[in-house]
Amino acid sequence: MIALRPALSADYTFALDLYVQTIKPLATAWMEWVDQDQEAQFASLWRQNDTRIITLDGREDIGWVEFREAEDELFLKQLYISPPYQRQGIRSRVMRLLLEERRGAAKSMALFVFKNNPAFHFYQQHGFGIVQETPTIFVMRRGLGEAA
Template identity: 75%
Template structure:
């Protein structure tokens, strides 16, 4: 069973490891990856109060971070351990998030690296590209249309 639990400071190493595993190969296309610099950046951006650990049968398998900004929910991070990817878990997580948060916001927005295969995932869930930078796409979806 997929569930969420609040993150705590003890989850830092798990979250950092999953972030590094997922982002290093993608970000390396645009920049030189320096572990110590990226770990410092991650430490400055880690907000356990905004983060939920994704569990499957009480086993930690990922994490998600989001923030509310007026009438929009911003999905800052969503990571699923590679061993659990391509099993529909990400889609279940997205549906659970939307069910839990749909009354709190009119839309959900996110950034995704242009070379991230997750772009297809977000498109399948109703997100559309609304802006782009050199390396990222900004995507948005009305909460009623997402799922």
Template identity: 70%
Template sequence: MTIDLRPACSDDYVFVLDLYHKAIKPLANAWVDWVDEEQEAQFANLWRPDDTKIITLKGEDIGWVEFRRTGDEVFLKQLYITPKRQRQGIGSQVIRLLNEQARTAKSMALFVLKNNPAFRFYQRHGFEVIRETHTTLVMRRAMAEAA
């Protein structure tokens, strides 16, 4: 099963927002009173289609990833895969593709909610906690490490 990453466009917004809500709302409810309208406004303000790729499998949109290169580091802002496609190695393929696209970067960093099961996925890919806040863990790994 091989995935592709295609550039996001404005037509992808509904898919991206829906998947974000399904993934984050149950986790964020532990810390905030989730109000759909407020979260949608915040998401609309922060979403960067130029930094976003849609994850596809045989032409079907199955997820999305947002990342940005800043200096010597790649910041993995968001990675979401539809529930029916999770735990099939797709996230690992995305990490490998990001590694290939950012070969000259020295490190990759991300934030993950403390109660997000994806924390273990990132650990398996060599990310280590370097700092934490009330709600999130800041993780980093050297790009030379195997994904």
């Protein structure tokens, strides 16, 4: 069973390690990756209160998600699943949990995704459409009244 629990300060290292493991291969296509700089940036952006740890059967941490509500929109800042658990439908279950939990609180959900990230197709399949783009990133949005 997949569940979301509030992040603790002790989860910081887990979140940082998973972030580096999953995003570094994508980011290096667009920029030079300097571990020390990226770790400092992560530290400045980490928001424990906006983060939930994704657990499997209540005993194993397998990912994390960070989101923030702003006015009538939920912004999905980060969603990472440990590689051994990817492509098993976990991200879809997490998305459904978030959408169900926040359906009445916001009208839409938005996110940024690297153009070379395979997750782009996942978000399209879950009703997100491109609303803006940069040379490296798609900005995507979907209504929360829509089915996940």
